[in-house]
Amino acid sequence: MKSKYLVTAGLIVLLSYQGKAQVNVGIESNSQYYTEDDKIKLDESAKEDPFRSNNYIKIDYLKNYFEVGLQAEGYLPKALLNYNPELEGMGIGTVYARYNNYDKGVDITLGHFYEQFGSGLALRSWEDRALGINNAIFGGRFKVRMHPSTNLTLLGGKQRVGLGFDLSDGIIYGANAEVDITNILQKDNYLLKFGASFVGRREDISVEYPTVDPNTNVMSTRLDYVGEKFSIGGEYVYKTEDVLVENLGTIFPERSGYGNAFLVNMGYTVEGFAANVNLRRMENMSFFSNRELTGNAFNVGMINYVPALTKQYDFALQNIFVYQSQPKYGYMNIHKIGEIGGQFDVFYELKKETFLGGKYGANLIVNGSYWAGLKTEEQPDGNLKSTGFADFGQKYYRDFAVEYRRKWSEKFSSIFMYLNQYYNREYVEETYGQIHSNVAVAEGLYFFKPTSSVRLELQHQWADGDRKNWAGGTLEYMPNSKFSFFVHDIYNYGNDDPDMQLHYYSVGGSFTKGATRVAASYGRQRGGLICVGGVCRMVPEATGFTLNLTTNF
């Protein structure tokens, strides 16, 4: 607590000295008033506080090479449903002071900071308000440019696991180096970069579990080549031995294992055509600042970032079955130890004055992915191990999609999309069921005037499991560049239970002026996984009013 007051007092002193400085302020407020209707009921805790809001105000003060800033957060009276319940009331979310001199290549931060090493497989701390993620590290970070081609980062601290000063028991420390080899070789027709990271977590639980080593370390090395047309990059990550943690944070000291990950990205691009492939194999790569947080539903205390490498689709019915990456070592419910697979995308620009391109040209996008578990076997010591590097186990997910975007005239353009999916819910969510689905989407946008338009989107999903078939549509009217109004509905008409054939409708509008945006809506939200940027959060089924506000100055 003392450090909290010291930091804030320090800020006031700095602020009182104000010359030619810059102050940036950002405000965001998301509120929801939950109601019930004849079909959708709230649980008791939701009924007690039907109005909930998440509010953020972030203020940064910059002067020459110095910066100070803080983010205050208010969950009033409580956080929106299914956010981390630790977030309650008002408090400081993050606070920092920084000296950042680009010319000298020195950047020092004290307080909360966000950082990512490489692709994030070893370390990523970031904020995503839509998902309720803020795993900023509170401590110190030192970045230095050792040489025009070599950058080094050192950091240490504890991770935020609730409000800004609710910190993890585990201490995180790390180092990262990036070397631009092309710069050393003085080449400029291609780029070759090398990177290496080390991240350690020290959490001493020896009082309860004397055999468990407090330290767990992750090492990563990577190499990236970017040529004129072709690029390729790879990363190898190794995680030292750690105990099995499962079933909401229960530690099983008799079982343990080390982890690793391989990632390969390849791309080929020329004007008007591009393709890329990502391949990844990972085994036992969950890494949390407190072991007991392993696999928690609110994504609290994640040290590394292991997103699902599948395409994030635009339309509602394409997001009913969403793959979630499977880094964990699981023994008690289902035997699993990781995943293996890949994805590809092809982008193609159809030339003007061709059959598919038409008068204005068109775009064709094809993508797909395949993910499976690793084949496992039980060792004499009771641990699971993968049987081989490329031994595919249970199939987890597969998708294939084609998208065609075309402009027909100055006034009309459209999008057509088809998606085919297989989702193994039994293994991915550890519940039951396997689902095959097909989704078709058509969208048209028509302009009345240059800034006045109407958009209609129609969707259908055929599914052989879960809640079966859905149909949906959205109509959006934008009379000018400031206002927008929409009606949206997805209808689960195929549900086997006629009482559960629900409409999830919503109506709303938004107003935008400059950097300010206000949006309001009323309706039902479909419960389930909401995923942004590869991380998912469960949301409850609910009816209610929503109000969102963002602004900055």
Added chain:
Amino acid sequence: MLKIKVFVAFLLLSFSSYAQKLPNVTLKDLDGKSINMSKYNNSDKPIIVSFWATWCGPCVKELTAINEVYASWQKETGVELVAVSIDDARTKARVKPQVKGKSWKYTVVLDENQELKRALNVGNVPYTMVIYKGKVVYSHSSYTPGIENEIYKHVKKAIGKS
């Protein structure tokens, strides 16, 4: 109640000085080269900074719409558009294919851990700013079809060419 006092102090101060410009944040472009964003403050050409992501439908629409008129905008005003992708490790690999596959002529930089987005207090994408001689002269949150006409008006106004 120190918290509230700090808060009020901050708020008062923030109203007293207003001059947003691009911060000292270094990002990588599609070829992996580093670009320090503050260099655009010294440009004598108008700059459009547009935050987007491959998974953001409205963002792709906005940049596609601007791409059609970009050549004539550049000819008339010398404007440069810097498209800041906030795609992270999950979708980053899709950025270059998306850009080249659509023949976008913009400077594209990767804000993979949202450092620039955070420094400028950008809430959601799409988010577009017009910067002239180190000053933000216009910003706009979200995309409504046709907004590119309005953006261009502000570009022309900034250089006194409306």
